[in-house]
Amino acid sequence: MGFLSKEQLLSIGFKYLGKNVNISDRAVFYNPGNISIDDNSRIDDFCILSAGEGGIQIGKYIHIAAYCSMQGSGKITMEDFSGLSSRVALYSSSDDYSGGAMTNPCVPKEYTNVISGDITIKKHTIIGVSSCILPNVTIGEGSAIGAFSLVSKSIEDHVIAVGVPAKAKVPRKTTIFELEKKFLAEKKE
DSSP: OOBOOHHHHHHHOOSEEOSSOEEBTTOEEESGGGEEEOTTOEEOTTOEEEEOTTOEEEOSSOEEOTTOEEEESSOEEEOTTOEEOTTOEEESEEOOTTSSSBOSTTSOGGGBOOEEOOEEEOTTOEEOTTOEEOSSEEEOTTOEEOTTOEEOSOBOTTEEEETTTTEEEEEOOOHHHHHHHHHHHHHHO
């Protein structure tokens, strides 16, 4: 995987770009003026980040694995130390699938009923491979979403949630918060 140079990164026109950011030369960004990426974060091959009105905010020490997508008009936030496994999709907007409205972006808005809402991935949260996150969802601090899960409702802190729809199954250890403190203390030395 080839990473973009500092000059190439700056030429994209991000709203904010931190230090030590690694982005694949095969990632694609739409409306980069609404995308902020903080320090020590990485975005791998074939990711698509399409920021709507709410924008996309990526914190520190974030990893977004290959083939992930983030799109929609709601705000998408990934807090520090969170991550997405391959093929995770975050949709902050979704068509109305009931049949009561037309669908897709090629149809004028007066014929559709798009649902939009923010997505927040809290600190130390990991999302498993091929999972899908829908609008108006917060995934709690220190939680984990199992592979192939559909998250249509918010998930509480410190749980492992799995399934379609995703439901909390067991508590998740909180050792990660102690490790974070140790890691950041060692970095200051």
